[in-house]
Amino acid sequence: MAQLLDIIKETNQSAAQILREFVEAEKLTWPLAAANFKGLEKVKERSFHFNGFDIRAQFNPERMLSSVSNVDKKSIAARKCFLCNENRPAEQDAIEFGDQFLILVNPFPIFKYHFTVSSNKHVDQRFTPNVRYLLELAVAMEGFTVFYNGPECGASAPDHLHFQAGESDFLPVNEDFDRLKSTARILYSRAETQVWAFDHFLRKMISIETNSMEEALRIIGVYYLHFQAMQVEKVEPMMNALCTFSEGKWIIHLFPRKAHRPTQFFAKGAEHILISPGSVDFGGVFILPRQEDFDKLTSENIVDILTQVCVDEDTFQELNEKIKQDLN
Ligand SMILES: [Zn+2]
Numbered sequence: 001m002a003q004l005l006d007i008i009k010e011t012n013q014s015a016a017q018i019l020r021e022f023v024e025a026e027k028l029t030w031p032l033a034a035a036n037f038k039g040l041e042k043v044k045e046r047s048f049h050f051n052g053f054d055i056r057a058q059f060n061p062e063r064m065l066s067s068v069s070n071v072d073k074k075s076i077a078a079r080k081c082f083l084c085n086e087n088r089p090a091e092q093d094a095i096e097f098g099d100q101f102l103i104l105v106n107p108f109p110i111f112k113y114h115f116t117v118s119s120n121k122h123v124d125q126r127f128t129p130n131v132r133y134l135l136e137l138a139v140a141m142e143g144f145t146v147f148y149n150g151p152e153c154g155a156s157a158p159d160h161l162h163f164q165a166g167e168s169d170f171l172p173v174n175e176d177f178d179r180l181k182s183t184a185r186i187l188y189s190r191a192e193t194q195v196w197a198f199d200h201f202l203r204k205m206i207s208i209e210t211n212s213m214e215e216a217l218r219i220i221g222v223y224y225l226h227f228q229a230m231q232v233e234k235v236e237p238m239m240n241a242l243c244t245f246s247e248g249k250w251i252i253h254l255f256p257r258k259a260h261r262p263t264q265f266f267a268k269g270a271e272h273i274l275i276s277p278g279s280v281d282f283g284g285v286f287i288l289p290r291q292e293d294f295d296k297l298t299s300e301n302i303v304d305i306l307t308q309v310c311v312d313e314d315t316f317q318e319l320n321e322k323i324k325q326d327l328n
Contacts, residue, residue: 003096004103004140016143016167019103022095023113026105030091033107036062040109048299050202052183053176055302057286059294062108067276067289069156076159083118083160097140101133103165110280110287111166117146119161125151126161127236128224134163135213135252138245141165145174147279148241152234152260154278164279168244172284173253177207187320188219188327195219195327197320202303203282204310206320208252216250219327226322227256230315240279255282255310256319262308264301273301277309 007018027034044059070076080087085102094102097117106114117137127148137146144165151158168174184196184207193210206223210216227237238257243250264273273293280287286302288294311319 001094001096001102003098005097007095008140014143015141018095019115019141019144020113022093022103023105026091026093029093030089030105030107032089033091033105036107037109037112040112044294046294046297048297048302050299051200052180053201053284054172055202055284055286056172057288057294057297058110059288059291060110061289061291063110063287064274064289066108066156067274067287071152071156071158081122081157081160083116083157083162084122085120097137098133101137103141106164110285111170113144113167115141115144115165117163117165121161122159123161124235125149125155125158127239127241128221130161131220131241132213132217134241134243135216135245135250137163137165138243138250142245144168145171145242145244145283147243147283148239149278150236150239150257153238153240153257154260154276154281166280168246170285171242171280173205173242173282174244174251176201176284177251177253181207181209185320187324193219195323197316199316202306203255204316205282206254206256206323208254209249211249213250216252219323220252220254222326223254223319223323226326227319230319240282242279242283253282255279256316257309258311258315259309262305264305273297273305275305277305 027037046057047054094104097103100120101117104116104118106116134146134148145168146163146165148163149155181196184198187197188195193215196207198205208219231237240255242253261276274290
Protein backbone atom coordinates (compact mmCIF):
# COMPACT_ATOMS: atom_id res chain seq x y z
CA MET A 1 0.00 0.00 0.00
CA ALA A 2 1.26 3.47 -0.84
CA GLN A 3 0.77 6.85 0.80
CA LEU A 4 -1.32 9.40 -1.12
CA LEU A 5 1.29 12.12 -0.60
CA ASP A 6 4.09 9.84 -1.86
CA ILE A 7 2.12 8.92 -4.99
CA ILE A 8 1.56 12.62 -5.69
CA LYS A 9 5.30 13.27 -5.33
CA GLU A 10 6.39 10.26 -7.39
CA THR A 11 3.91 10.57 -10.25
CA ASN A 12 3.72 14.35 -10.38
CA GLN A 13 -0.04 13.97 -10.83
CA SER A 14 -2.70 15.89 -8.94
CA ALA A 15 -4.56 14.20 -6.09
CA ALA A 16 -7.73 14.39 -8.19
CA GLN A 17 -6.10 12.48 -11.07
CA ILE A 18 -4.72 9.83 -8.75
CA LEU A 19 -8.01 9.37 -6.91
CA ARG A 20 -10.02 9.18 -10.13
CA GLU A 21 -7.64 6.53 -11.47
CA PHE A 22 -7.96 4.66 -8.18
CA VAL A 23 -11.74 4.41 -8.67
CA GLU A 24 -11.30 3.26 -12.28
CA ALA A 25 -8.80 0.58 -11.19
CA GLU A 26 -11.15 -0.67 -8.46
CA LYS A 27 -13.98 -0.99 -10.99
CA LEU A 28 -11.81 -3.37 -13.05
CA THR A 29 -11.16 -5.79 -10.19
CA TRP A 30 -14.20 -5.43 -7.90
CA PRO A 31 -17.52 -6.48 -9.48
CA LEU A 32 -19.71 -4.93 -6.73
CA ALA A 33 -18.05 -1.54 -7.11
CA ALA A 34 -18.18 -1.80 -10.91
CA ALA A 35 -21.91 -2.61 -10.86
CA ASN A 36 -22.80 0.14 -8.40
CA PHE A 37 -20.76 2.85 -10.14
CA LYS A 38 -22.37 1.74 -13.40
CA GLY A 39 -25.77 1.99 -11.69
CA LEU A 40 -24.96 5.57 -10.76
CA GLU A 41 -25.16 6.51 -14.44
CA LYS A 42 -28.87 5.74 -14.27
CA VAL A 43 -29.80 7.55 -11.06
CA LYS A 44 -32.52 10.14 -11.50
CA GLU A 45 -32.41 13.70 -10.24
CA ARG A 46 -34.96 16.44 -9.69
CA SER A 47 -34.32 20.08 -8.72
CA PHE A 48 -36.35 22.14 -6.29
CA HIS A 49 -36.05 25.92 -6.41
CA PHE A 50 -35.96 28.01 -3.28
CA ASN A 51 -35.16 31.63 -2.68
CA GLY A 52 -31.74 32.01 -4.35
CA PHE A 53 -30.66 28.35 -4.34
CA ASP A 54 -31.68 24.85 -5.39
CA ILE A 55 -31.89 21.55 -3.60
CA ARG A 56 -31.63 18.44 -5.73
CA ALA A 57 -33.17 15.05 -5.05
CA GLN A 58 -31.37 11.90 -6.18
CA PHE A 59 -33.14 8.54 -6.55
CA ASN A 60 -30.41 6.08 -5.62
CA PRO A 61 -31.58 2.54 -4.72
CA GLU A 62 -28.06 1.39 -3.77
CA ARG A 63 -28.20 3.68 -0.75
CA MET A 64 -31.04 1.71 0.85
CA LEU A 65 -28.78 -0.14 3.30
CA SER A 66 -27.11 3.02 4.42
CA SER A 67 -30.39 4.92 4.87
CA VAL A 68 -32.11 2.24 6.97
CA SER A 69 -29.06 1.06 8.91
CA ASN A 70 -29.71 0.54 12.61
CA VAL A 71 -27.16 2.53 14.53
CA ASP A 72 -28.41 1.83 18.05
CA LYS A 73 -25.89 0.33 20.47
CA LYS A 74 -27.40 -3.17 20.39
CA SER A 75 -27.48 -3.45 16.58
CA ILE A 76 -23.95 -2.08 16.31
CA ALA A 77 -22.65 -4.56 18.90
CA ALA A 78 -24.34 -7.46 17.05
CA ARG A 79 -22.78 -6.84 13.64
CA LYS A 80 -19.28 -7.21 12.26
CA CYS A 81 -17.84 -3.74 11.67
CA PHE A 82 -17.65 -3.29 7.89
CA LEU A 83 -14.84 -0.73 8.19
CA CYS A 84 -12.47 -2.90 10.22
CA ASN A 85 -9.68 -4.17 8.00
CA GLU A 86 -10.34 -7.85 8.77
CA ASN A 87 -13.96 -7.52 7.60
CA ARG A 88 -13.48 -5.39 4.50
CA PRO A 89 -14.04 -7.05 1.10
CA ALA A 90 -10.92 -8.77 -0.22
CA GLU A 91 -11.23 -6.83 -3.50
CA GLN A 92 -11.15 -3.45 -1.76
CA ASP A 93 -7.79 -1.78 -2.24
CA ALA A 94 -6.57 1.21 -0.21
CA ILE A 95 -4.35 4.27 -0.39
CA GLU A 96 -2.80 5.26 2.92
CA PHE A 97 -3.14 8.69 4.43
CA GLY A 98 -0.62 9.20 7.23
CA ASP A 99 -0.34 6.33 9.67
CA GLN A 100 -3.95 6.49 10.81
CA PHE A 101 -6.21 6.48 7.75
CA LEU A 102 -6.97 4.47 4.63
CA ILE A 103 -8.65 6.01 1.60
CA LEU A 104 -11.13 3.45 0.24
CA VAL A 105 -13.47 3.50 -2.73
CA ASN A 106 -17.06 3.56 -1.43
CA PRO A 107 -18.87 0.65 -3.14
CA PHE A 108 -22.28 2.34 -2.63
CA PRO A 109 -21.58 5.62 -4.38
CA ILE A 110 -23.50 8.88 -4.48
CA PHE A 111 -20.67 10.72 -6.22
CA LYS A 112 -18.99 9.70 -9.48
CA TYR A 113 -15.82 9.44 -7.33
CA HIS A 114 -16.86 8.52 -3.82
CA PHE A 115 -14.43 7.63 -1.03
CA THR A 116 -14.60 6.50 2.55
CA VAL A 117 -11.59 7.52 4.59
CA SER A 118 -11.45 5.01 7.40
CA SER A 119 -9.36 4.91 10.55
CA ASN A 120 -6.93 1.99 10.86
CA LYS A 121 -8.27 1.47 14.34
CA HIS A 122 -11.76 0.60 15.53
CA VAL A 123 -12.36 3.79 17.54
CA ASP A 124 -15.60 5.75 17.99
CA GLN A 125 -16.75 8.35 15.48
CA ARG A 126 -15.93 11.66 17.21
CA PHE A 127 -15.48 15.16 15.83
CA THR A 128 -13.14 17.28 17.97
CA PRO A 129 -10.28 14.86 18.52
CA ASN A 130 -10.19 14.22 14.76
CA VAL A 131 -11.18 17.48 13.09
CA ARG A 132 -7.53 18.24 12.26
CA TYR A 133 -7.56 15.16 9.99
CA LEU A 134 -10.64 16.50 8.22
CA LEU A 135 -8.72 19.70 7.40
CA GLU A 136 -5.55 17.79 6.40
CA LEU A 137 -7.54 15.44 4.17
CA ALA A 138 -9.22 18.37 2.42
CA VAL A 139 -5.75 19.73 1.52
CA ALA A 140 -4.42 16.37 0.35
CA MET A 141 -7.63 15.62 -1.60
CA GLU A 142 -7.99 19.05 -3.24
CA GLY A 143 -10.88 18.99 -5.71
CA PHE A 144 -12.94 16.87 -3.34
CA THR A 145 -15.12 17.86 -0.41
CA VAL A 146 -14.37 15.83 2.70
CA PHE A 147 -17.22 15.39 5.13
CA TYR A 148 -18.09 14.12 8.57
CA ASN A 149 -21.36 12.56 9.70
CA GLY A 150 -21.82 12.54 13.48
CA PRO A 151 -22.56 9.24 15.26
CA GLU A 152 -26.25 10.19 15.40
CA CYS A 153 -26.25 12.23 12.20
CA GLY A 154 -25.89 9.80 9.33
CA ALA A 155 -22.75 7.79 10.11
CA SER A 156 -23.63 4.15 9.39
CA ALA A 157 -20.57 3.06 11.44
CA PRO A 158 -20.82 5.26 14.56
CA ASP A 159 -18.32 2.97 16.29
CA HIS A 160 -15.58 3.30 13.65
CA LEU A 161 -13.99 6.67 12.91
CA HIS A 162 -14.33 7.66 9.26
CA PHE A 163 -14.86 10.52 6.84
CA GLN A 164 -16.18 10.48 3.29
CA ALA A 165 -15.22 12.47 0.23
CA GLY A 166 -16.70 13.25 -3.18
CA GLU A 167 -16.04 15.71 -6.00
CA SER A 168 -16.73 19.27 -4.83
CA ASP A 169 -18.68 20.45 -7.86
CA PHE A 170 -21.39 17.84 -7.22
CA LEU A 171 -22.59 19.55 -4.04
CA PRO A 172 -24.68 22.71 -4.56
CA VAL A 173 -23.64 24.11 -1.17
CA ASN A 174 -20.16 24.95 -2.48
CA GLU A 175 -21.48 27.29 -5.19
CA ASP A 176 -24.37 28.50 -3.04
CA PHE A 177 -21.86 29.61 -0.42
CA ASP A 178 -19.86 31.74 -2.88
CA ARG A 179 -23.01 33.31 -4.23
CA LEU A 180 -24.88 33.85 -0.95
CA LYS A 181 -22.19 34.68 1.59
CA SER A 182 -22.56 38.41 0.93
CA THR A 183 -26.14 38.10 2.21
CA ALA A 184 -25.24 35.99 5.27
CA ARG A 185 -24.61 37.32 8.76
CA ILE A 186 -20.96 37.88 9.66
CA LEU A 187 -20.02 36.47 13.06
CA TYR A 188 -16.29 37.21 12.78
CA SER A 189 -14.13 38.96 10.23
CA ARG A 190 -10.38 39.41 10.01
CA ALA A 191 -8.09 39.87 7.00
CA GLU A 192 -7.74 36.15 6.27
CA THR A 193 -10.63 34.65 8.21
CA GLN A 194 -14.40 35.04 8.07
CA VAL A 195 -17.24 33.27 9.84
CA TRP A 196 -20.85 33.51 8.64
CA ALA A 197 -24.23 32.32 9.86
CA PHE A 198 -26.79 31.46 7.18
CA ASP A 199 -30.32 32.24 8.34
CA HIS A 200 -32.22 31.86 5.07
CA PHE A 201 -30.80 28.66 3.63
CA LEU A 202 -33.43 26.16 4.93
CA ARG A 203 -30.73 24.34 6.86
CA LYS A 204 -28.94 26.17 9.67
CA MET A 205 -25.35 26.62 8.54
CA ILE A 206 -22.25 28.20 10.04
CA SER A 207 -19.40 28.64 7.55
CA ILE A 208 -15.72 29.38 8.11
CA GLU A 209 -13.33 30.56 5.40
CA THR A 210 -9.66 30.88 6.35
CA ASN A 211 -6.12 30.28 5.12
CA SER A 212 -4.95 29.25 8.60
CA MET A 213 -5.42 25.75 9.94
CA GLU A 214 -4.88 26.99 13.50
CA GLU A 215 -7.59 29.63 13.08
CA ALA A 216 -9.95 27.03 11.63
CA LEU A 217 -9.32 24.71 14.58
CA ARG A 218 -9.73 27.54 17.09
CA ILE A 219 -13.07 28.64 15.62
CA ILE A 220 -14.36 25.08 15.31
CA GLY A 221 -13.33 24.59 18.95
CA VAL A 222 -15.35 27.63 20.02
CA TYR A 223 -18.39 26.42 18.05
CA TYR A 224 -18.11 22.92 19.48
CA LEU A 225 -17.73 24.01 23.09
CA HIS A 226 -20.83 26.22 23.03
CA PHE A 227 -22.91 23.73 21.10
CA GLN A 228 -21.85 20.89 23.39
CA ALA A 229 -23.06 22.88 26.41
CA MET A 230 -26.50 23.04 24.71
CA GLN A 231 -26.69 19.24 24.16
CA VAL A 232 -25.03 17.89 27.31
CA GLU A 233 -26.97 14.61 27.16
CA LYS A 234 -25.34 13.64 23.84
CA VAL A 235 -22.03 11.81 23.31
CA GLU A 236 -21.23 14.79 21.12
CA PRO A 237 -23.41 17.63 19.83
CA MET A 238 -25.40 16.49 16.78
CA MET A 239 -23.79 17.73 13.61
CA ASN A 240 -22.53 17.31 10.09
CA ALA A 241 -19.48 19.05 8.65
CA LEU A 242 -18.20 19.57 5.10
CA CYS A 243 -14.70 20.79 4.32
CA THR A 244 -13.14 21.93 1.05
CA PHE A 245 -9.67 23.33 0.38
CA SER A 246 -9.21 25.53 -2.66
CA GLU A 247 -6.80 28.33 -3.64
CA GLY A 248 -5.02 28.16 -0.31
CA LYS A 249 -8.17 28.42 1.79
CA TRP A 250 -10.33 26.07 3.78
CA ILE A 251 -14.09 26.44 3.62
CA ILE A 252 -15.85 24.56 6.40
CA HIS A 253 -19.62 24.27 6.69
CA LEU A 254 -21.04 23.22 10.05
CA PHE A 255 -24.64 22.02 10.43
CA PRO A 256 -25.87 21.89 14.04
CA ARG A 257 -28.80 19.51 14.43
CA LYS A 258 -31.42 18.36 16.88
CA ALA A 259 -32.72 15.13 15.29
CA HIS A 260 -31.28 12.12 13.49
CA ARG A 261 -34.27 11.27 11.30
CA PRO A 262 -37.49 13.17 10.49
CA THR A 263 -41.01 11.87 11.33
CA GLN A 264 -41.46 10.91 7.66
CA PHE A 265 -38.81 8.21 8.10
CA PHE A 266 -40.93 6.42 10.72
CA ALA A 267 -44.39 7.19 9.25
CA LYS A 268 -46.50 4.51 7.61
CA GLY A 269 -48.45 4.72 4.36
CA ALA A 270 -48.56 7.86 2.25
CA GLU A 271 -46.68 9.94 4.85
CA HIS A 272 -43.63 7.68 4.72
CA ILE A 273 -40.49 9.04 3.06
CA LEU A 274 -37.34 7.01 3.48
CA ILE A 275 -34.70 9.64 4.09
CA SER A 276 -31.94 9.70 6.68
CA PRO A 277 -30.21 13.05 6.24
CA GLY A 278 -26.43 13.30 6.41
CA SER A 279 -23.75 15.60 5.05
CA VAL A 280 -24.67 15.04 1.40
CA ASP A 281 -28.31 16.00 2.05
CA PHE A 282 -27.12 19.10 3.94
CA GLY A 283 -24.80 19.81 1.03
CA GLY A 284 -27.93 20.15 -1.11
CA VAL A 285 -28.60 16.68 -2.53
CA PHE A 286 -31.40 14.70 -0.89
CA ILE A 287 -30.68 10.98 -1.24
CA LEU A 288 -33.82 8.88 -1.72
CA PRO A 289 -33.41 5.12 -2.11
CA ARG A 290 -37.10 4.57 -3.03
CA GLN A 291 -38.53 5.58 -6.41
CA GLU A 292 -41.96 6.42 -4.92
CA ASP A 293 -40.41 8.91 -2.49
CA PHE A 294 -38.43 10.48 -5.29
CA ASP A 295 -41.62 10.84 -7.36
CA LYS A 296 -43.78 12.32 -4.61
CA LEU A 297 -41.26 14.55 -2.80
CA THR A 298 -42.38 18.20 -2.65
CA SER A 299 -40.69 21.49 -1.72
CA GLU A 300 -42.85 21.49 1.42
CA ASN A 301 -41.42 18.08 2.40
CA ILE A 302 -37.89 19.45 2.03
CA VAL A 303 -38.64 22.48 4.19
CA ASP A 304 -40.36 20.30 6.79
CA ILE A 305 -37.60 17.66 6.92
CA LEU A 306 -34.84 20.25 7.32
CA THR A 307 -36.83 22.13 9.98
CA GLN A 308 -37.16 18.91 11.97
CA VAL A 309 -33.52 17.84 11.87
CA CYS A 310 -31.80 21.25 12.20
CA VAL A 311 -31.56 23.06 15.53
CA ASP A 312 -34.49 25.45 15.95
CA GLU A 313 -34.26 29.17 15.33
CA ASP A 314 -33.75 30.20 18.98
CA THR A 315 -31.01 27.66 19.57
CA PHE A 316 -29.25 28.74 16.37
CA GLN A 317 -29.37 32.41 17.34
CA GLU A 318 -28.14 31.66 20.85
CA LEU A 319 -25.28 29.56 19.47
CA ASN A 320 -24.31 32.26 16.97
CA GLU A 321 -24.37 34.93 19.66
CA LYS A 322 -22.05 32.90 21.89
CA ILE A 323 -19.64 32.20 19.04
CA LYS A 324 -19.65 35.86 18.07
CA GLN A 325 -18.96 37.06 21.61
CA ASP A 326 -16.25 34.51 22.14
CA LEU A 327 -14.42 35.21 18.87
CA ASN A 328 -14.59 39.00 18.97
ZN1 LIG B 1 -14.40 -1.18 12.95
